[in-house]
Amino acid sequence: MKTLIVCKSHHHGNTWKIAETIGEVLNAEIIEPKERYSSSLSNYDLLGFGSGIYWARFPGEIFDFVENLPEVEGKKAFTFSTSGMRKIPIINGFGGKIKDKLSEKGFEIVGEFSCRGYNTFFLFKLVGGIQKGKPGDEDLRRAKEFAKRTRNKD
Ligand SMILES: Cc1cc2nc3c(=O)[nH]c(=O)nc-3n(C[C@H](O)[C@H](O)[C@H](O)COP(=O)(O)O)c2cc1C
Structure with a gap:
């Protein structure tokens, strides 16, 4: 199953670690949303979209990326x-x-898939941040299991 992962991770690279872990299992190509995918997506059967959560949601860049995709048929995400x-x-x-x-x-x-990530935004910075060390080994193990389950849904 040919897989493309689109990931936005600008705070501490937390989500990128998850993208790499999932990507390794799925043998996926990983890009940032700003690398608007110029060639056709028709080669891919499965697409993954990941991001840090900023203001309780995925960021505009990911929405824009999806908005600019053509309508698809028979593809998984x-x-x-x-x-x-x-x-x-x-x-x-x-x-x-x-x-x-x-x-x-x-x-x-x-x-x-979701897990906690190190956060030093705004006032959290004053106390050295929250969720230090996250994602940690256990999160990466869970991400790997998630990727295996996703692969087996083929
Ligand atoms: C501008 C900003 C807004 C955030 N808003 C939220 C939020 O609404 N809810 C939350 O749980 N975490 C929030 N966070 C914490 C991030 O989701 C968390 O640190 C995440 O792991 C960052 O991922 P990244 O390193 O891949 O960018 C925010 C962080 C930043 C920098």
């Missing part, structure tokens, strides 16, 4: 994220809206 806080539906829903956007484009959503 998964999402992944890292965040300072736990996912709480409604106030910190994280990947919900990006999954809706992907479904609108015709993707079948086959999975979602």
